[in-house]
Amino acid sequence: AQKITQTQPGMFVQEKEAVTLDCTYDTSDQSYGLFWYKQPSSGEMIFLIYQGSYDEQNATEGRYSLNFQKARKSANLVISASQLGDSAMYFCAMRRKSSGDKLTFGTGTRLAVRP
Amino acid sequence: ETGVTQSPTHLIKTRGQQVTLRCSSQSGHNTVSWYQQALGQGPQFIFQYYREEENGRGNFPPRFSGLQFPNYSSELNVNALELDDSALYLCASSLSGTGDEKLFFGSGTQLSVL
Numbered sequence: 001a002q003k004i005t006q007t008q009p010g011m012f013v014q015e016k017e018a019v020t021l022d023c024t025y026d027t028s029d030q031s032y033g034l035f036w037y038k039q040p041s042s043g044e045m046i047f048l049i050y051q052g053s054y055d056e057q058n059a060t061e062g063r064y065s066l067n068f069q070k071a072r073k074s075a076n077l078v079i080s081a082s083q084l085g086d087s088a089m090y091f092c093a094m095r096r097k098s099s100g101d102k103l104t105f106g107t108g109t110r111l112a113v114r115p
Numbered sequence: 116e117t118g119v120t121q122s123p124t125h126l127i128k129t130r131g132q133q134v135t136l137r138c139s140s141q142s143g144h145n146t147v148s149w150y151q152q153a154l155g156q157g158p159q160f161i162f163q164y165y166r167e168e169e170n171g172r173g174n175f176p177p178r179f180s181g182l183q184f185p186n187y188s189s190e191l192n193v194n195a196l197e198l199d200d201s202a203l204y205l206c207a208s209s210l211s212g213t214g215d216e217k218l219f220f221g222s223g224t225q226l227s228v229l
Contacts, residue, residue, distance in 0.1 A: 004157075035217075035218070037220070042222060043203055043205075043222050043223040043225065044220060044221065044222040044223065045158070045205060045207075045220035045223075046220075047217055047218070047219055047220070050217055091157050091158075093157075095218075099171065102148070102160045102163065102171055102173070103148075103150075103158070103160060103207075103218060104160070105157030105158050105159075106157055107156060107157050108156075108157055
């Protein structure tokens, strides 16, 4: 069974600093994708970044980058130059090619950015 | 580009009632998935619809059912509501068959069952 683990229930970061949110995954599939979503208090799940298991380069989207270490089965999210608006829940998720579009989510990390 | 929209935003029902939640997929997307997110947890996959047919289902009982319409919008129906059905219900749309892997979510419907 596939599983996503986020070991940090809560994190603090100072405004303008970088922060890393941890995510490890467990799957025996060779083809899979890893996602990070941001969920503010409004409830919407906002897509941040995607990494395919065969992608050789780490994914980047603006201030977000994904530190993908396939052998260690980790897919940590790095947010650079944190802003107050980054305060939210962050979820790591995985999708296996064999399971279609079904996403399996971790339990999330609540990030608080301090001014 | 129109995003994923869900209605209603909030709903209060009593145990035993039935509820219908609605979702309009993002423009150009052909696949809709539904997720249930209980308080303090990550979303759990309910089911997915592609070309108006169910295309995968999570560990949810048959009283959770759905539809997808020709315009790719979708409904989630829950019969015989139970207290544990209280949750945020999220709809996600995607474009299957193109290699574009991204799923985009709506803001959800907060369902409270009393």
